Amino acid sequence: MEIRWLEDFLALARTRHFSRAAEEQNVTQPTFSRRIKLLEEEMGTTLINRQTLPLSLTPAGEAFLAMCHDVTRRVDLTRQRLAQMAEEQAGQLRLGAPQSLLAQFLPQWLSGWQSPPPLQPYLRATAWLVGDYFQGLASGEIDLALCYWPTSGNPLELANEDTDYCVIGRERFMPVCLPDASGQPRFALEGGKGRALPLIAYHPRGMIDAAIRSHLDRLGDAPTLTVLNESVQSGNIRELVVLGYGLGWLPERSLGEALASGALVAAGPPRWTVSFDIRLYRHLSTRRAAVDAAWQELCAHALETEAQP
Numbered sequence: 001m002e003i004r005w006l007e008d009f010l011a012l013a014r015t016r017h018f019s020r021a022a023e024e025q026n027v028t029q030p031t032f033s034r035r036i037k038l039l040e041e042e043m044g045t046t047l048i049n050r051q052t053l054p055l056s057l058t059p060a061g062e063a064f065l066a067m068c069h070d071v072t073r074r075v076d077l078t079r080q081r082l083a084q085m086a087e088e089q090a091g092q093l094r095l096g097a098p099q100s101l102l103a104q105f106l107p108q109w110l111s112g113w114q115s116p117p118p119l120q121p122y123l124r125a126t127a128w129l130v131g132d133y134f135q136g137l138a139s140g141e142i143d144l145a146l147c148y149w150p151t152s153g154n155p156l157e158l159a160n161e162d163t164d165y166c167v168i169g170r171e172r173f174m175p176v177c178l179p180d181a182s183g184q185p186r187f188a189l190e191g192g193k194g195r196a197l198p199l200i201a202y203h204p205r206g207m208i209d210a211a212i213r214s215h216l217d218r219l220g221d222a223p224t225l226t227v228l229n230e231s232v233q234s235g236n237i238r239e240l241v242v243l244g245y246g247l248g249w250l251p252e253r254s255l256g257e258a259l260a261s262g263a264l265v266a267a268g269p270p271r272w273t274v275s276f277d278i279r280l281y282r283h284l285s286t287r288r289a290a291v292d293a294a295w296q297e298l299c300a301h302a303l304e305t306e307a308q309p
Contacts, residue, residue: 003075004025004035005035005036005038005039005042006068006071006072007025008021008025008032008035008036008039009036009039009047009064009065009068010065010068010069010072011024011025012036012048012055013057013061013065013068016054016055016056017054017055018032018033018036018055036048043060043064045058045060046058046060046061047060047061047064048061049061092118092119092120092290093117093118093119093120093143093144093290093291093294094120094122094141094142094143094144095119095120095121095122095142095143095144095145095146096122096125096128096133096136096137096141096142096144096145096146097121097125097126097145097146097147098125098126098128098146098147098148098232098233098234099126099233099234099235100233100234100235100251100254101146101148101278102121102126103235103254104251104253104254105146105169105171105253105278106119106121106146109168109169113301117294117297117298118290118294119144122136122141122142125142125145126232126233127232127233128232129203129205129206129207129232130147130148130206130207131205133145133147133281134163134281137163137281137282137283137286138162138283138285140283140286143282143286143288143291144280144281144282144291144294144295144298145280145281145282146168146278146279146280146281147207147278147279147281148171148207148208148211148276148277148278148279149207149276149277149278149279150207150210150211150214150215150274150275150276150277151275151276151277152211152214152215152218152275162283162284162285163281163282163283163284164281164282164284164295165279165280165281165282166279166280166298166299166302166303167277167278167279167280167302168278168279168280168298168301168302169277169278170275170276170277170278171251171252171253171275171276171278172251172252172273172274172275172276173208173211173212173249173250173251173252173273173274173275173276174249174250174251174252174255174266174272174273175189175247175248175249175266175267175268175272175273176241176247176248176249176250176255176258176259176264176265176266176267177241177244177246177247177248177264177265177267178241178242178244178263178264178265179262179264179265183262183265184265185247185265185266185267185268186244186247187246187247187267188267188268189222189223189247189267189268189272190268190269190272193221193222193223194223194224195223195224196223196224196225196226197223197224197225197226197246197247198225198226198228198245198246198247199225199226199227199228199246199247199248200228200229200231200237200240200241200245200246200247200248201225201227201228201229201230201231201237201248202230202231202232202234202237202249203230203231203232204230206232208249208276209230211274211276212249212274215272215274219271219272228240228245228246229245229246234250234251234254237249237250238250238254241264242258242263242264247267249274252273280298280299280302282295
């Protein structure tokens with residue numbers, strides 16, 4: 001059944017006149033009459049008593065009219081709700097971020113706001129590499145991107161001249177592994193030059209892997225690291241590290257309980273730890289007022305937080 005047939009029937013029930021109802025529906029009377037006839041055929045019964053003047057409804061027509069009123073009321077409520085949802089979504093900002101930042105950093109960071117910004121995590125982005133975030137910003141798939149960024153230069157060449165960023169936090173990636181029977185690291189980095197150690201690594205085209213390798217190159221005395229597995233998400237790396245397959249670099253923010261209990265230990269002293277900024281990016285071509293307003297607020301909040309002792 002076409003929705004316009006219900007609208008036609010309501011117009012006819014209201015005017016009780018084919019010509020006036022056709023005029024309301026902006027069609028000719030023959031076309032209108034044919035549509036009412038098709039409606040009756042669809043319903044399998046006569047809805048209009050054409051022998052009276054003005055027209056009247058048959059008992060089936062009265063019952064159908066009540067149903068039409070109910071349907072139109074529900075349609076109106078649905079339209080209102082969809083309009084409300086569209087308005088709410090227009091204010092929402094789609095945020096792309098790695099899983100570890102969504103799970104460990106973002107809730108803590110948002111808890112520091114009296115009125116948190118309307119950030120809606122874009123979960124598809126949890127499996128992206130850093131270049132994908134810039135593409136997502138450029139295409140409008142996301143409004144903002146939250147990324148790890150090494151504090152010591154940029155080991156990857158990324159076309160980000162069309163973006164702006166602010167630093168909203170810091171993170172350190174610490175090499176960890178299971179302890180041995182004496183509580184020492186099972187896969188110790190210190191003094192390991194010339195030895196091969198199993199590594200649960202990040203994706204080789206990702207920012208984190210490039211930053212870790214750049215850091216190890218600067219140290220100059222790293223052991224040979226044999227990659228057993230590669231992953232975009234630190235959670236996957238942690239699972240294999242906990243199972244004892246090798247060592248891996250994990251966000252220090254996520255390691256508190258495991259280090260305190262001795263379930264995991266640092267695979268080396270602090271010089272093996274890699275420092276990252278946590279950057280929030282936007283694309284300069286974005287013209288959404290909600291993005292502009294939120295960006296100003298987010299960066300101002302970041303500056304205030306940075307200035308606190």
